[in-house]
Amino acid sequence: MTPIRVMPVAVLSVCVAAGAARAEAEKPKQEEMQKVEIKGSAAKYDARRDDTASKTVVNAEEIQKYGDTSVNDVLKRLPGITVGGAAGRGGGEIRMRGLGVGYTQILINGERAPAGFSIDSLAPDVIERIEVLRAASAEFSTQSIAGTINIVLKKALKAAQRELKLSQAKGSKSSSSPSMSLQMSDKQDRTSYSFGANAWHFRYDRMTPTWETGADADGAPDYARASSWQDKGKGDGFNLSPRINWMLEGGDTLTSQTFFNWNRFASNSHGRTETAFGDGPDYDRSDNSYSNHSAFGRTDLNWVHKLEEGAKFDLKAAVSEARNTADSLQLAGNRGLPATLLRTVTSASTEQGFSTQGKYSTPYTFDDKDAAEHALSMGWDAGVTQRDDTRVQRDADLPGSSPINSDEGFTAKVTRLALYGQDEWNITPRWSVYTGLRWEGLDTRADGDSIDPVQNRSSVFSPLLQTLVKLPNKKDQIRFALTRTYKAPSTAALIPRKFTSTNNSPTEPDRRGNPNLKPELALGLDASFEHYWGDGGLLSASASVRRIENYTHQGLFYEDQRWFSTAINDGRAETRGIELEAKFPARVLVDHAPNLDLRASVSRNWSRVDSVPGPDNRLDQQVPLSATLGIDYKTPDGQMSTGSNFSFRNGGLARLSGTQGGYTSVRRDLDVYALWKLDPQNNLRVAVSNLLAQDYTTESLYNDSHGSINRMTVASGEAQLRVTVETRF
Template identity: 30%
Template sequence: MNKPVLHQLAWRTCLLTAVIPIAIRAQEIPQNDGIGRAAGTKLERVEVNSRALSDVELRRQSKIAKQYFGREELDKYGDTTLPDLFKRLPGIDVQNGSPTLRGLSARYTQVLINGEPAPPGFSLDQMSPALVERIEIARTAVADQSTQAVAGTINIILKEAPSRAQNDLRATVEYYAEHPTTGFNYVWGQRKGGLSATLPLAYFEWHGIQNIRNERIMEGLDGNPSHAVQRGQAGFGGWFITAAPRLNWKLNDDETIGLNSYLRRIASYSHSSYANLILAGLPSLEDDSVGSGEGNTVNLNMSWNKVFTSERKLELKMGGLQTHSASQSSTFYRDTSTNELRPQRLSLGDVHERGLSQSGKLVELAGDAHTVSMGWDFDQRRREERRTVTERGILQTDSLEGESFAATLTRGAVYVQDEWEIAPFWSAYYGLRWEQIRTNSVLEVSTAPVRNTSAVLSPLLTLNYALDAKKRDIVRLSLARTYKAPELNQLLARPIINGLFPDITISNTELAPDRVGNSALRPELATGLDIAFEKYLSGSAFLSIGYFQREIRDLIRNVTTRMDVPYAKVPRWIAVPQNFSKAQTSGLEVEVKGRAGDLIPSLIDAKAPLNVRSALNLYWSKVDAVQLPNSRLENQQPWSALLSVDYRWQQVPLHAGATLTYRPGYAAQATPTTLYTTNLSRGFDLFAAWTINASSTLRFNARNIAPVETVTATYLPDGFQQSARLPSTIYGLSIELKL
C-alpha cells in the first residue's frame, strides 16, 4: 500500500475511533442497568442467549427463514476446506469451488464473512472450517446486509473470542491422486477479566490430478471444418496458511471494543499435457501448459459497541483491506520436425487491491413489541492490474499488453428495519434499504474513463405465524426486492483473446470467442416470494417445506457475435455480456433432520443413536427471450437430492456416517442457437471418528468415493465441443487434541 493511502487510512481510523465515541458520549442519556431489560425482549435474546442455543433452536427463533450450522456439523467429517463441507449441506451445490443456492449460478449467491462482503480474490477452498464458528444461510434478504442476494446469503462467522481457555490442535494427512498432503489447525483462546482473545491458524497443502477428454467439431485454423479429440491430464496443487485473530475488550458493562482480522498467504501451481488425435482438417488444440501463482490478503476490522440504556445500542465498524496476487502461465507447442516442445505463449499478471469500509447501526427498542434498527454501510476498493501476453516472444496485442488498468468501486447504503412482535402467535420483520454501487475504471491507452452507476431500493417483508402456543409449527412468508450488480470484469472493455485462436491475424470461431466487457450493463433486479412451513418435533428433529419464486429483469448473458475489433485486422467472434431478457424461476425445497426415533417413532426406538438428514429440491426456470424446449437459467439443474446418516455406538466410542448427493444431467438452451448440456453429478462421502479419551479423537474420512466423470458440452448449428473431467477420491486421517 502506498504512503498516501496509508496516511488516508490512518487519518480516517483515528477520526472515527476518537471523535465519534466522544460526540456520542456528550449526548448520552442517564443509564440504568445496561442491557438488563426484562427477559423476552428481542435485544436480550440476540445478545445473550444466541451462543447457548442449538442450531435448530436458532432456526426456530430466527426472524426470517434461515439455516444454522455450528461446530458439530463443521467438525463431523474433518473437512480441510469449506467447499467439501458445503456440498453436504441441504440446498447447496458447489460449482467450480463456489457454493450455489436454489440451483442458480454462483453469482446469485452472496457470500459474507462476519456479515461483510468477502474480500476480493477470496476463495472458499482456501479457508479451513477450523477458522469458522458457524455458518448461517438466509433464504431471503435483510436490510442490514447487502441485498445482492437473489438466491440467498451464506454468512461465514469466524471464530469468536472464547468464554474460557482454549488450546486445540488437529493434524491431518490426506492422500489425493498419488500425492500425500499434510496440514494442521490450531486454535488458541484465552480470557482475562474483560479481555478475551482467540487465534485460529490453519495450514494445508493440496494436490490433485484430473483426467481430461476434449472433443471439438468446428472451423479449424484454416477456416475449413475440423475434428479432433484430445486426452490428457491436468495437475494442480499448492499450499495456503490462514489466520483469523480476534480480540474483544469489555471496557465496562456497557461498552466493548473488538478487533478482528483475516490473514492469508497462498502459493499454487498447475500443469496439463495432452495426446492429440486429429480426425479431420487443421484443428485448433489445447496446448500443454504450466502455471504458478502466489498471493496474500490482509483484512483488519475494528468495532465499537455501546449500550446507552436498556432500549438503545450503537455499533460502529471500520476496516481496511489489502491484497496482492501475481501469476504466470506458459503454453508449449510441439515442433513437428523435432518432436520437441517449444514455448508458445507467456502470460504474466499482477494485481493489487486496497479497500476501506465503515458502517454504523443504531438499535432502538420501542416498547415491548418493536426492535427498530437503522444504519449505513460504506465501502471503497481500488484495483490496479497489469497483464502482459506474448506469443513466441512477440506482444499479442501491441496496444494493450503491459498497460496498467485501474478501477475504483464505491458502495454506499442506508437502511431501516423493524422486528415487530404483533401478537403471541404473530411476528413480522420489514425493512427498506437503498444501495448504490459506482465503478470508475481507466486503461492507460483509453481516452476517457469508463463509469457505471447502479442504485436499487429494496423493500423487504417477512411474516411469521405460529400455529401453536409452543411455536413448534411455524409458517413464514417473505417478499423482497434483491439485485445483482455487474461484476467488474463484465464492465471492462479490455479484451481477452481466446487461447485456441491466439493469432489475431486470423479469425476465430463462435465456439471459441474472445471476451470483452460492456460498460452499459444494468443490474439484474429480482422480485422474490418465499413461503415456508417448519414443523419442530421432539428433540432436535424438524421438517421444513419451502417454495420460492423469483422474477428477474435485465438478465445478463453473454451474446456472441462476429464484428470488427480494434485489436485485430480481421473480424473476430466476440462474447459480450448484455441485459438479455426477463426470466422466472421457482422451486420446492424439502428438508428433514433429526434422530431417527423422533422422526419415525413407530419404526425406530427413540433412544437409538441414529441421526438422519435428507433434502429434496425441485427447480423450474424459463427465459422469455428463448421460447424453446430446455429454456432455463444457466447452471440450474432440474432437481437435487441429499441423504446423510450417522450413528454413535454405545458400546465403543465410535461415531461414523455417510452422505450421498445426487444431481441429474440436464440441457439448457442459453440462446436460440446455443445449447449447453451436462451429465449427472454424484458424491459419496464417509467418515469415522474414534474418541480415544476426553481430549483426543482420531478421525478418518473418504470423499468423492467412486467418482463420476463430469461431461459438459456446447452445441451450435455449425459446431460442437465437449469436455470431460474425472476427479480422484480423497482419503484423510486426522488426530484432534485438546492441549
C-alpha cells in the same frame, strides 16, 4: 416466551434482572422454580424456529464433522445448496436455488470478499458458524437474488482452549494433501483472545480428455478431433485469524479481528490433439507452465456501546488489501512442425479497501398498554475499493506466427453506500413481522491505456417484508417473505479489455468486458411450512419465485475474424423452486431406537429466459434437481460416532441463447466419516470423500445456419481418504 424469539439476548437479560428483583420477596422454593424456567427458555432458543427473518445456522460441530479442508465440501451437504464442477477439483460455483455466479451472495463476517479471493481456500477450522439466509434482510446487502451465505469466523471463548489437528489425505489417483490446524483461546480479567492458524499443501496429476465434432449446414459431419490435457500441479497456503476482545467500563466491548490468507500455486500441462478427419485446430500441441501467488488480509475494529433501556450502538471499521501475481508461458505448434506460438503473460493486481458499518438498535413499545414488542434498528454500510490491475501479453515473432501483443492494464475505484432501517415486531405471541428498507448505491470508475474511461453508476431501493405465524398446536408454523433484490455487475465484467484464446472458436471465444451493463433486478416471493416435533425433529416444505429484469448472460459475437464473448443485458427471466427437508433422531419415531440422527432434503428448480427460445432455456444453467441424504450414529457412551452423507445434483441440457447451449452430467457424492474419542484430550477422525469417484462430463454446443459444433470434456473423479489426529493441550 415471545420476546425471546425476537431479541433472545437482550430480552433474556431483562427477564433475569426481573427475576432477581422478585427473588427477595418470594419463598426459596419459588425462587428455584423461577431460575429453572429462565434457563430452560434460553436453552431452547433456535434461530431457525424462533427468528422472524428466516435463517438456518450450521454450527462448528457440523462444519468439522467430516474433517474437511475445504469449505466448499461443507456447503455441498447443506439442504438447497449445490457446488458446481467436478468433485475434489475445487473452485466450483456455490449455488442456492441452483443459480450460479453472482446470484448467491457469499459473505465473510457480513462483508464481501475481494475480487479474486477463493472461498474454497478458507479452512473450515477457522469458522464458528455458517448462516444461510434464503430471504434478504436489510442489514446485509440485497445483492442476493438466490440468497445469502454468511461465513462467521471464530470468536474468543470464555474458557482456555488449545487444540492441534494434523491431517493427511491421499487420493485414489496419486493426489495428496497434508494439513495442519492450531486453535487457541483464553481469557484474563476483562480481556479474551483467540488465535487460529491453518496450513496446507496439495499435489495432483490428472488427465482430462476432450472430444470435438463439427457438422455442416445439412448435418453431415465435417471434422472430428480428440484431445488430451495432462495437468500436474501443486500448491501451498495458510490462514491466520487472531482476535482480541476487551470488556470496557459500563458494559461496552471493543473487538479487534484480523484475517490473513496466503496461497501459491504452480502447474505444468501438456495438450495434444489428434484429428480423425476434417480440419485440425490452429495448434494441435501446447505445452504450458503457470504460477500464481496471492495474499489477502483484512483487519477490523468493532465497538459496541450500551445505552439506556436496552439500546446499543454498534460501530465497525475495516481495512483490507489483496495482492495477486501470475505468470504463464505457452509454447504451441501444429502438425509436427516447429512451434509457431511462444506466448508469455504476466499479470499483477492490487486491491485496497476501507469499509465502515454502524447500527443503532433498541427495543421499543409504543405505549405502556401496548404489549407488542418492537426491535428497531437503523444503520449504514459504506466502503471504497481501489484496484490496480496489469496484464501484459507478449507473443514471440516466430516464422509462420501471427503475434497478438497487448498491455491490458487499468485502475478502478468502486464506491458504495447503503442506508437501511428495519423493525422486528411481535404483534401477538404467535405472530411476528419483519419489515426493512435498504437503499444501496454503487459507483464504478476505471481508466487505462488500452481502454476508454468507464463510469457505471447504479442504485437500488429494496423494500422487504417477512412474517412468521405460529399455529395454536405449537408444533407448526408458516412463513412468508416478499423481497426486492439485485445482482450488480462485477468490476471485471465492466472493464472492456480482451482475453485471447489459443484456438479461437465459438466454443473457445475471446472474452471482453462490457461497461454498459445494468444491475439485474428481482422481485421475490417465498413461502414455507415447518413442523417441529420431539427433540430436534423437523419437517419443512417451501416454495419460491423470482421475476428478474435486465437479465444478464454471455453474448457471442464475431468480429475481425475472431469470436468473442461479453456479458449483455437481455430482457426478463423467471425462476421457481420447491424444497422439502426432514431431519429427526430415530427415537422420535421408535422408542428405544439406536442413537441415530436422520436427515434428507430435495430441491426442484425451474426457470425460463424470455429472450432464449425453448425448450431448456434455463437461467444460468440452473441445477434443476438436487438432494441430500445423511445419517449419523453415536455410541451410548459418546466415545465413537460415525455417519455418511449422499449428495445428488442433476444436470442436463440448457440453452444459453439462440445459438449456444451447454450440458452437464449428473454428480453423485458419497462421503463417510468415523470419530473416536481416545481420551479426554485426543481424537482420531477418518473420512472418505467422493467415495463413488464418478467422472464429470460437460459439453459446449453451438449451432447456426452454417453448421454445428459439439465440444465434450470429461473430468475424472477421485476418492480421497483423510486421517486426522486431534489433540487438546
